[in-house]
Amino acid sequence: MSGPVLLTGAAGRIGTWLRGGLPERGWPVRCLDVVPVGDVRPGEEHVVADVTDLAAVVDAAQGASAVVHMAGIAGESTWPAISRANIEGTYCALEAARRAGVSRVVLASSNHASGYTPRPDGTLLTEADAPPRPDTYYGVAKVTMEALGSLYVDRYGLDVVCLRIGSAFDEPTSTRQLSTWLSPADTVSLVDAALRAPSPGFSVVWGVSDNTRRWWDLTAARALGYEPADDAEVYAAALIEQFGEPDLSDPVHGRVGGEYTLASFDAEAVEAASAGREREEP
Numbered sequence: 639m640s641g642p643v644l645l646t647g648a649a650g651r652i653g654t655w656l657r658g659g660l661p662e663r664g665w666p667v668r669c670l671d672v673v674p675v676g677d678v679r680p681g682e683e684h685v686v687a688d689v690t691d692l693a694a695v696v697d698a699a700q701g702a703s704a705v706v707h708m709a710g711i712a713g714e715s716t717w718p719a720i721s722r723a724n725i726e727g728t729y730c731a732l733e734a735a736r737r738a739g740v741s742r743v744v745l746a747s748s749n750h751a752s753g754y755t756p757r758p759d760g761t762l763l764t765e766a767d768a769p770p771r772p773d774t775y776y777g778v779a780k781v782t783m784e785a786l787g788s789l790y791v792d793r794y795g796l797d798v799v800c801l802r803i804g805s806a807f808d809e810p811t812s813t814r815q816l817s818t819w820l821s822p823a824d825t826v827s828l829v830d831a832a833l834r835a836p837s838p839g840f841s842v843v844w845g846v847s848d849n850t851r852r853w854w855d856l857t858a859a860r861a862l863g864y865e866p867a868d869d870a871e872v873y874a875a876a877l878i879e880q881f882g883e884p885d886l887s888d889p890v891h892g893r894v895g896g897e898y899t900l901a902s903f904d905a906e907a908v909e910a911a912s913a914g915r916e917r918e919e920p
Contacts, residue, residue, distance in 0.1 A: 642668040643833065644702040644740070646689050646731055647709030649675045652746065652806055652825055656706065657682065659826030665833065670698050671709065689727040692734060699738035704833055706744045707731040714774040714903055716912050724779035732790045732798070740796075744832045745787050747800040747842065749818065749854075750777035753895020757886065762855035763894070765802070765842045773895035774903050784842055791840035799832035799862065803845035804854070810870045813877050813884045814896050817851045821868035824848075831863040838862060850874075 643660060647653045648669035660667055661681060668683040669675050678684060687694035689709040699705060709731070710724040728745065735743050753773025755763070770781040780802075787798035804818035806825055820828070824847045832838070841862065844854035848866040851874075856866065884891040893899045901907070 641701040641703045642666040642683060644668045644670060644699050644705045646670045646695070646705070646707045646727075647746075649673050650708060650712065652803075653708050655822040655825050656708070656829060659823070660706075660830065663826070663830045665703075665830070668698065668702060670695070690722060690730055692730045695730045695734035696737050699734040699740050702735075702738065702740050704742040704744065705731055705735045705740055706829060706833070708746045710746070710779070711776070714776045714898065714908055716909055717775050717905075719912070720775040720779050724776070725782050728779070728783045728786055732786055732796070735796060736790060736794050742833060743787070743790070743796055743798045744829055745783050745798060745800045747783055747802045748777065748780040749802050749804050749844075750774060750895050750898050751780035751784060751802060753777050753893060753898050755894040757853055757892050757894060759886075761853075763844075763853055764855045765844065765858055768802075768894060773893075773898040775905075775908075777895065777898065788840050797838050798840050799835070799838050800840075800842045801828060801832065801845040802842060802854075806845075810873050810877065813881045814890055816870045816874055816877060816884075817846075817849055817853055818896070819847050819849055819868075819870040820845050821847045821866075821870075824866045824868050827866065828859065828864050831859070831865075835862040 643665045645667050649671040670685045672688045685698045710727050750773050752768035752771045754771040755768045772778045772781050784800045787800050790796045791798050804820045805815040806820045810819040843859040846854050847868040850871040886892050889899050890896045
């Protein structure tokens with residue numbers, strides 16, 4: 639490698655996992671976030687900037703070996719917020735890589751890019767079986783992310799790997815996540831594989847651990863070199879005792895996007911919730 643990995647969204651949950659795991663695999667990290675990441679770890683570089691500030695991101699990308707783009711709003715929000723942080727932010731990450739001569743970009747896409755896709759019955763869902771079918775504005779931003787990645791591969795010759803991340807938490811917190819969980823260790827392994835895969839061109843792969851109950855096919859991710867080590871099944875007994883067995887007639891379990899496909903994520907509900915949060919802020 640010729641330089642550090644520029645990691646956007648370094649102060650977030652996944653960014654924090656990668657800050658710990660990527661250096662252990664030989665990838666020095668240059669952290670970028672709109673807020674300071676806190677503790678400075680040995681060998682880390684730090685840039686405080688908004689990912690939508692193209693000039694700042696171009697400067698941060700100079701001399702980097704790759705860009706790992708994790709910045710953005712991590713869930714549904716209003717259209718102005720999502721379009722700025724998640725769509726404009728992705729454009730800036732890709733355009734900064736192009737201008738800085740960085741040829742490898744890893745993008746944090748999401749299962750919500752295809753959230754209205756029905757969960758398969760007894761088969762594993764490949765990426766080809768789950769074309770764009772977003773469940774929210776957040777999902778639309780992830781579809782746009784993948785489209786921008788494809789453009790930068792075809793027009794500018796970059797290598798772009800889009801990770802359709804499932805449920806990235808320290809441990810699963812619901813019975814749906816027994817299928818969709820992506821563990822911290824497997825997150826690091828997946829990003830490491832996306833960084834090392836020779837000439838992936840444009841790739842979209844599911845980001846999920848090797849869960850016994852998963853419904854996403856990992857063939858494409860494994861082709862990059864991903865070898866997941868964790869399985870959410872170790873949490874199954876406790877979660878089923880708390881919530882009961884999953885009911886596949888419930889959209890939460892019957893659609894890829896789960897609860898994001900419910901009426902509680904309609905635009906009016908999201909806007910009302912956002913307005914409520916703004917009133918609560920000091």
